[in-house]
Amino acid sequence: MNITLEQAQAAIKAAQQKAGEIDVPMNIAIVDSGANLKAFARMDGAWLGSVDIAIKKAETARYFDMDTGEIGKISQPGESLYGIEHSNGGLITFPGGVPIKSADGEIIGAIGVSGGQVEQDHEVATFGMNAVK
Amino acid sequence: MNITLEQAQAAIKAAQQKAGEIDVPMNIAIVDSGANLKAFARMDGAWLGSVDIAIKKAETARYFDMDTGEIGKISQPGESLYGIEHSNGGLITFPGGVPIKSADGEIIGAIGVSGGQVEQDHEVATFGMNAVK
Amino acid sequence: MNITLEQAQAAIKAAQQKAGEIDVPMNIAIVDSGANLKAFARMDGAWLGSVDIAIKKAETARYFDMDTGEIGKISQPGESLYGIEHSNGGLITFPGGVPIKSADGEIIGAIGVSGGQVEQDHEVATFGMNAVK
Amino acid sequence: MNITLEQAQAAIKAAQQKAGEIDVPMNIAIVDSGANLKAFARMDGAWLGSVDIAIKKAETARYFDMDTGEIGKISQPGESLYGIEHSNGGLITFPGGVPIKSADGEIIGAIGVSGGQVEQDHEVATFGMNAVK
Numbered sequence: 001m002n003i004t005l006e007q008a009q010a011a012i013k014a015a016q017q018k019a020g021e022i023d024v025p026m027n028i029a030i031v032d033s034g035a036n037l038k039a040f041a042r043m044d045g046a047w048l049g050s051v052d053i054a055i056k057k058a059e060t061a062r063y064f065d066m067d068t069g070e071i072g073k074i075s076q077p078g079e080s081l082y083g084i085e086h087s088n089g090g091l092i093t094f095p096g097g098v099p100i101k102s103a104d105g106e107i108i109g110a111i112g113v114s115g116g117q118v119e120q121d122h123e124v125a126t127f128g129m130n131a132v133k
Numbered sequence: 134m135n136i137t138l139e140q141a142q143a144a145i146k147a148a149q150q151k152a153g154e155i156d157v158p159m160n161i162a163i164v165d166s167g168a169n170l171k172a173f174a175r176m177d178g179a180w181l182g183s184v185d186i187a188i189k190k191a192e193t194a195r196y197f198d199m200d201t202g203e204i205g206k207i208s209q210p211g212e213s214l215y216g217i218e219h220s221n222g223g224l225i226t227f228p229g230g231v232p233i234k235s236a237d238g239e240i241i242g243a244i245g246v247s248g249g250q251v252e253q254d255h256e257v258a259t260f261g262m263n264a265v266k
Numbered sequence: 267m268n269i270t271l272e273q274a275q276a277a278i279k280a281a282q283q284k285a286g287e288i289d290v291p292m293n294i295a296i297v298d299s300g301a302n303l304k305a306f307a308r309m310d311g312a313w314l315g316s317v318d319i320a321i322k323k324a325e326t327a328r329y330f331d332m333d334t335g336e337i338g339k340i341s342q343p344g345e346s347l348y349g350i351e352h353s354n355g356g357l358i359t360f361p362g363g364v365p366i367k368s369a370d371g372e373i374i375g376a377i378g379v380s381g382g383q384v385e386q387d388h389e390v391a392t393f394g395m396n397a398v399k
Numbered sequence: 400m401n402i403t404l405e406q407a408q409a410a411i412k413a414a415q416q417k418a419g420e421i422d423v424p425m426n427i428a429i430v431d432s433g434a435n436l437k438a439f440a441r442m443d444g445a446w447l448g449s450v451d452i453a454i455k456k457a458e459t460a461r462y463f464d465m466d467t468g469e470i471g472k473i474s475q476p477g478e479s480l481y482g483i484e485h486s487n488g489g490l491i492t493f494p495g496g497v498p499i500k501s502a503d504g505e506i507i508g509a510i511g512v513s514g515g516q517v518e519q520d521h522e523v524a525t526f527g528m529n530a531v532k
Contacts, residue, residue, distance in 0.1 A: 004177050005149075016138075032175075034300015035447050037184050040173035042165075044137050044441025069244050077476045080517045086489040088451045181301050182329025185354045210343045223352040251346045270443050271415075282404075298441075303450050306439035308431075309401050315437050 001102055002032045003109035007132045008039035011100065011111055015128030019043060019115070025115030026115035026124055027054035030100075033108050035062045043115070050114035056090060057097030057125075064089060065107055068097030069122060096121030098129045108132075134235055135165050136242035140265045141172040144233065148261030152176060152248070159248035160187035163233075164246055166241050168195040176248070183247035189223060190230030190245030191257075196221060199241055201230030202255060230256030231262045235240055241265075267368055268298045269375035273398045274305035276365065277377055281394030285309060285381070292381035292390055293320035296366075299374050301328045309381070316380035322356060323363030323378030323391075329354060329371055334363030337386060362387030364395045374398075400501055402508035405530045407438035410499065410510055414485060414527030418442060418514070425514035425523055426453035429499075430517050432507050434461045442514070449513035455489060456511030457497030457526075464506055467496030468521060495520030497528045507531075 008030040019026040025046035030039045060068050072093040075081040085091040095118040100109045113125040141163040144177040152159040158179035163172045202221045205226040208214040228251040246258040274296040285292040291312035296305045338359040341347040351357040361384040366375045379391040407429040418425040424445035429438045471492040474480040484490040494517040499508045512524040
């Protein structure tokens, strides 16, 4: 199963709304179950450098089927996956990437958000993810 | 001046609608005046390989402020810009990329569409471009 | 739907057998419906440079849901998709890449073969594709 | 001397079997003595991001003729090879890559495994390596 464009655009719309509420312009990317880009939006005033980061966060979350922040914890110096960010053309391993599941629990894609503090990015990504029905 | 996300999403919405009318699922990308990705949508069933092509068409149209098909004409073997597609990490020089202008004629971004015949891509891109007010 | 490893390995086994019959060592790559590598084999004596070509042929066939040779025809100088090979990090647009369909006609992946004349590559790829049930 | 495809496929088959026993779907890559891809398999349900990691582990193990985990120890911050992962288009320096030797002790290739805990990856890689006669 794969995320539809309607679902992806619903996630982006929700994420934009949440980003507006906390007043932080964000880049928001959605990939499908094959980790291929499905939808994207850069809010007015959001960092240009976060285009790539938002996309990489979404890819990373789908590559390993977990929140990007979790990968960050286990890839610190001395930890088991130290250096993993050198794979796949560059991963982003701090918070803001979250897998998206279907109603029956299958992973159908992922959302990546970048533009604020990483906690804000994660909050907005989670809000967007929850908008997918 | 720069395209806003509202304008970019209006262009994508219009392009999706036109693509639906001609029954060809499309990838649609919008870049801003800095040639940086602003918004993107891949319609369900659209070619995976057209994600990159749609983005490169939008970039190419803004890089040179002309329709991508025009660049294609002057970059054929023997023509003056032969080989230009090797620049900028890869250009796409066939139709489907169109600059977007503001009401007063300033270029504020570009749209790139990929997924059908190049004439269809150009038609959908033009329709999306015209939706920007 | 997505190709399984069992199906992918059956395709490779069949392709290896056909390549052995025509006595041309081949590189054989299988990607899934998301164009991600699923299985690969390089026969003893096959060209090293064909590792990447076989993989790119499989990706290209899935990117556009058609035989790579078909893309080659419409991307010659003067044709509508001239220069398309500059997209997606490099396409291969000569024969040897073939989509793989499920029993009900859905594309579930693709096979790419490289190592011989392009007609031989296409023959071996088609034989491998037909081994998927 | 160089690993044969028969040997590489035997290593993959054994690694698949061991991965099945411990119930962790894995990506398994084999490179030859020239560090070029020889064979590959992604088990159903294995991480997409581990395609590249498995291949890079196999390459890394052959590049330096040692287990990837050993390279990880000497490339931590403050250690002598800190930053080595930036070479060769990206190395992977945590466990899961193991050189493969012929019966007379010559290195003929390497195996890289990714998909579980690094200890599991190393266990499966070692099991696959030992299947090469």
